Amino acid sequence: MKIFFILFFNFICVVAQTDKEIWDKVAHYCKKGEERLDEQPGAASIDFREAKKLIDLYFSRHKIRNEDDLYAISFVYNNYGKSLILIDRVEEGTKLRKVVLNLFEKIYQDKNSFLFSQILNNMGYTYAVRSEFDKSYQYYKRAFNMQKALQLEHSKSTKNLETYAKTLNNMGSAHERLGDDYLKSGDTKKSFAFYKEAQNYYTKSLNLKNKIFKEYVESISKTEINIADCYIKMGAIKPKYIETAHEKIGKTLSSMYKNLNNKKSSTFSKAYISKIEVSFKRNELKHIPEYVEKLYKIQKNFLENNTWAGATLHKQRMWKEQLQLPLNLLLSTLSSEVNSQDYIKRAFICSVYTKSVINCALKAERQFLTQLKGKSSKSSNFFETYKKIVSQISDVTYSSDKKVLKAYNDFEQKIFNLEQAISQKFKRYYEDPELTEKQLIQLQEKLKEDSIFLEWIEFEDWNNNKQKSLGCFVVTHKGIRFVTLPDSPKKVYKLIHKIRRQIKLDLLELKNNWNKAIIAKKSTEKALETLKEAENRLLPKLAELKNILWMPINDISLKVRNVVVAPCGDLHLIPWAIFPDKSQKAYSVEHYNFSYCSSAKDLQEEHSVENSVATNGILCIGDPALYSKKEMNDEQLAMRNIRSSVTWAVCNYFKQELQEAKESSLELFSKEGELVHGKNATKANFKQKAPNADILHIVSHATMIKSNDEEKMMEKFPLLKNRFLNSLLRASILFSKNGVGVGYMTALEISTLNLSQVQCVIISCCSTGDIIPEDAFGFLGFRWAFRQAGAKRTLSNLWDVLDKESAKIMKHFYTEYRTWTSYSFAVNECQREFLKNNKAYTHPGVWGYIICDGVPDFDKKKEDDMEEEEEW
Secondary structure, three states: OHHHHHHHHHHHHHHHHHHHHHHHHHHHHHHHHHHHOOOOHHHHHHHHHHHHHHHHHHHHHOOOOOHHHHHHHHHHHHHHHHHHHHOOOHHHHHHHHHHHHHHHHHHHOOOOOHHHHHHHHHHHHHHHHOOOHHHHHHHHHHHHHHHHHOOHHHOOOHHHHHHHHHHHHHHHHHHHHHHHHHHHHOOHHHHHHHHHHHHHHHHHHHHHHHHHOOOOOHHHHHHHHHHHHHHHHHHHHOOOHHHHHHHHHHHHHHHHHHHOOOOOOHHHHHHHHHHHHHHHHOOOHHHHHHHHHHHHHHHHHHHHHHOOOOOOHHHHHHHHHHHHHHHHHHHHHHOOOOOOHHHHHHHHHHHHHHHHHHHHHHHHHHHHHHHHOOOOHHHHHHHHHHHHHHHHHHHHHOOOOOOHHHHHHHHHHHHHHHHHHHHHHHHHHOOOOOOOHHHHHHHHHHHOOOEEEEEEEEEEEHHHOOEEEEEEEEEOOOOEEEEEOOOOHHHHHHHHHHHHHHHHHHHHHHHHHHHHHHHOOOOOHHHHHHHHHHHHHHHHHHHHHHHHHOHHHOOOHHHOOEEEEEOOHHHHHOOHHHOEOOOOOOEHHHOOEEEEOOOHHHHHHHHHOOOOOOOOOEEEEEEEOOOOHHHOOHHHHHHHOOOOOOOOOOOHHHHHHHHHHHHHHHHHHOOOOEEEEEOOOEHHHHHHHHHHOOEEEEEOOEEEOOOHHHHHHHHHOHHHHOOOOOHHHHEEEEEEOOOOOOEEEEHHHHHOOOOOOOOEEEEEOOOOOOOOOOOOOOOOOHHHHHHHOOOOOEEEEOOOOOHHHHHHHHHHHHHHHHHHOOHHHHHHHHHHHHHHHOHHHOOHHHHOOEEEEEOOOHHHOOOOOOOOOOOO
């Protein structure tokens, strides 16, 4: 019995000691998470996740005893939920907050509690983030009624009064959001009533804040801006309120400048947005450039102080939203009365900055990781660990193992941890994404008389009720202008997808007709006649799209020979080479040279670097040894049929194309190329050999999962259903796996390589020029991944290709490159040569798919001997 009591006493001591350790660790993780919540929500989510594990462990041993325990649970769960919401994992965040809500509902039932009211407030915020404003309003109202019953408005506690003022502000916000919904539905009467009620709550909150704070603080200015915004929205229904809004926001800005020290805070940004909107409503456009310039500087300062490597999608979207706003305002004023050359230049520089900032941040990350390699054992291990984790994530993405989601979450945590280490050190590698006025002048000088640069941008036009519009900066050696298209982006993109679908169907029909003729041992002439008929049906659609996109340069197109296009959105999906002329008897590539880049910043960088002298020749890799259909399991068959037009079979022309590329290396670089194919075409060999090549020529199959059209694929591979999945995991090139089978090299894995010595990557696989839209970057895909890895240029295919004709075109490409010494010109010239020598195959689907993403050196082209330009 004595031994039993000793053992029991020791057990109690161990448990007590363990409990103390648990609470110490909880406090540590909570403090760390709270500090990082706003700036690094991904990192904070890991801290609160660890705190939640410990809290769950503690309360699996003990019952909830008092309100302190409830507070601990609510603090961890609510902040963990908020961190997940901030990184776009809204569903998970909502579930965590519902757990706390249900717990409080069960304990307090109908009783009033200050802590319970805060939980209700948090739920109101959660549903506001989800844009479920009815539910948000209900929770805010419950919190408000509970705090009113507790008589917080008469409390002597500053904390309680601040909480009540915040709740009043939230009630105002809920009413304002509901007013927005009614306004969109056309019910102006209800909308105005909600705005009026929102204004009342904001005013009460403001009065209470003035009572609490003895001096003017940022919290007061935020509520004043909310009141002004309400008047702006009421002014959309009854114009007389615009003058009140003008007066309110003017006074607010004056008070802010007088009393607030941080002139670059987000509150100043919000105030300027309201000021600009009022100016638009009052038609005072002459002052808008001044306000936009100040707004732009605030946003730029925000980005420079908050950029960190390996950013989450939340961060990426926040960057884009922060940048896009001043750009929208600049472009809206350009499409109205303000149209001076200086102001257009300012808008163009802002546009380039918007497109370049994320690329520059991620490029800095790559440079940092590259610098780490080999410096010390610790740094080297860090670098290799990062690459290894990315490789593991790529591997599990295409696994049907039920444990895959857990594995991905583990990898995700490791990535977050590594990103924190990167973020502390990478900033000195961060280059300024802004194009200076001096660089702009140099860019214009490089363009010369026969060249033109088109920077496309999608923006919200504030002159047109914030409707989406497409605009184009036209840059020549003489100056810049900005043109807004009369057609909406939706109409243009719809036409692009209609054309792409038609091309796909025409090529499928050609393949079927060919196969039927071969099986029946008949001539293939009938198939080619059908292709010509399909081309004639396609031409009117192409002419319609050309008339839309060519509009900004109609008046100068006759003087131009070289066109460099920086697309936006779905404009990435169409090559300008396939546009027909007025007679519809010739294509634009027969009159112009086309090249593509992501922004003018890339153009400037390319011009600043001369083509290096090639020393390593061409690495020709591909034609992987794949399983036959009989050898494949269900998982491999599912991936094989990811798109109906893809056949994962050995292609007779793969090896031929690689062999011809290898032979070209000797003629081009006086060095024999290296051929790696069949069983040797593995990921490992590619990673090892690719960094040392001047030209990478990849011939294989590729996959790109872009939407929910592949629902069966999503079911087969659980990770593909995860909308928070890194978009670059959705694209992969096939290599041999352990000598035979399928080895997936994802675009994410490609982006971690160091290909800074590679002059050009030729990705001769179906649809490798395609993009993954709806992403914060604007577009992602193989082009982006290889450029991110350091390659100067990529040649890729915009749709599925005919293997035999593709091999012919690539053979022409190397022949033309010997003459032109420019990748872009070589692409254009080989397309012209193909059209000249293959009259039966003039359908754009056969030859127009290949694009060069990177800018040509205009000084190195030979004298232009193209035919005289016809009128377009």
